[in-house]
Amino acid sequence: MSILFSGRAVGATATQPNILQKLLRGIFTHLRQAITSLGELWRSPLWTLITVAVLGVSMTLPTTLHLLVKNIQQVSRSYDQSFEISLFLQNETTSTEIATLVTLLQGDPQVDKVRLIDKAAAMTEFKQQSGFGEALAFLDQNPLPDVLLVTPKVNQPAAAEALMQKLQKERHVELAKLDISWLERLAALMNLLQQAVYTIAILLLSAALLVIGNTIRLSIMDKKAEIEVMKLVGATDAFIQRPFLYTGIWLGVFGGFLAFVVVEVMLWWLRSAIATVTQLYQSDFVLNSLSMQEFGWLMLIAVSLGLIGSYIAVRSHIKAIEP
Template sequence: MNWFEQNRSELVASLQRLLDNSFSSFMSIAVVAITLSLPTIMQVVVGNAERLGQSWEGRPQLSVFLAPGTTESRGLELVLELQGKLEIAQVEFISADQAMQEFKMLSGLGSAVELLPNNPLPPSLLVLPDSEFVSAEATALLRTQLQEIPEAEDVQLDLEWIQRFNSMLNIVRRGAQIVSLLLALTVVLTVSNMIRLAISNRKEEIEIIKLIGGSDAFVRRPFLYQGFLTGLAGALLAALITYAVLLWMSGPIEQLTDLYGANFETRGLSIHSLGWLILAGAGLGLFASVLSVSQHLKNIEPR
């Protein structure tokens, strides 16, 4: 039997052993799967949040706050004037009353606001640049042009909150990386302990195999496959858990993003990410078994 045949035969035997001990194998695989699914879900969530941020970044808005007392007719004149510009896709005039209505609705402070003697909110223009003019330079230039409107008191480029969002996303991304590392360590410890128990349970068999001429590689092989298969099965189950969680969460997430005016669709694991997850699961399982085998197998010698 050549090396390839021996490995194929051991792979089949290890798979059979996992199936023979289906309950305990499943418990170990489930622990690995849950441990792997947590960072995977975090990564998918971060990935979706990044996409959401990018979709917002792609269409900056400029708010032109006009002097109090600017009439609606003047506001509409400005709309017509600005809509003729090449770099502007859309302009909307929001009167002071409309602004107040929106504020009451969104803030939930309706009754408190009614106590105010007069409306403190200014009328404004909401300017959406043309998709050809969304670069930082183009929006800065447009902002300067809008500041030249005589009634304009302030022009705000609505990117600050996206910048805040991205900063928070960076923190979450770092957090996800730390959690991923810690949970990878947990997978290694779990599989390593499982292999230690398997070695301990098969001590007598290992002694006999060594006595009849089984090499260290031969004795090691089933445990390496056991670790590899547990990691692999754990990764596949983690992928299923991730898909299920995202399926469950996608509705509420899309509902939330709709409220912010983004036509956003959540994405699950890409083929690329799935590949990495499987590679990570199988790799961690194999690594853990190598650690455990090198630690515990050398202590078992025929007596």
């Protein structure tokens, strides 16, 4: 019993190095073919540069449009306070009733904050900004009402509209007003711009996919005789097509990095001009660049394009080559 057990143990330990050797041999083969494919690109620098440039430019435009949408959204977020509901109170409302109403609104779960603009402060500001201060001094009483500015917790047009209808029915409220039509137009334009970015990106990336596939096809046709010899000595299609797949991956890596460099250089060139404009308007706007996550997505899309384009080419052409 112990002899059988030890025999199984010896046999088990004897197979482990074989599995490890196969694993290491497979990794070494992949590394060698990846380095060989990189060397093949180096031997034809002109076609490599053309393909990388086409892929890089194809990814630069959608990346730039993505950054444009991203920075416009940053600007539009600064207008969240525009979702303020103005509650014009009745003239006979006392300060105690106003304080009670403010406390009631602050306890509403749909309300973020409440700000009071009393009629005296409103009249003082109106005198300063209108230029009719001397004429307004002849008024017997202040015609302006007290105003409560209510900010909803949910900064969406539908939610703000529903809250306004609710607050309109509150006691001592004469009129409720919410002007968000221009924000709705801005949201519609942003949605249109995003759809345009997606459409342009799909068209350009499809063109890049075709360029990579055609480049790999020409490389396969150039090595047709070599592929026939490899098949004669027993090489499988998977072994033959692997270097071409790595070629597509390398093209994707270089093309994606080129797109990143072009976008960063363009942003660096624009930042000085934008800084001058923001100083004139006393704005704290800062032009955002690609984050690390977005850079990762850019490289992943570029590598995926290279891999898919090369895979389509090798699957349709290597099988057709027979000795």
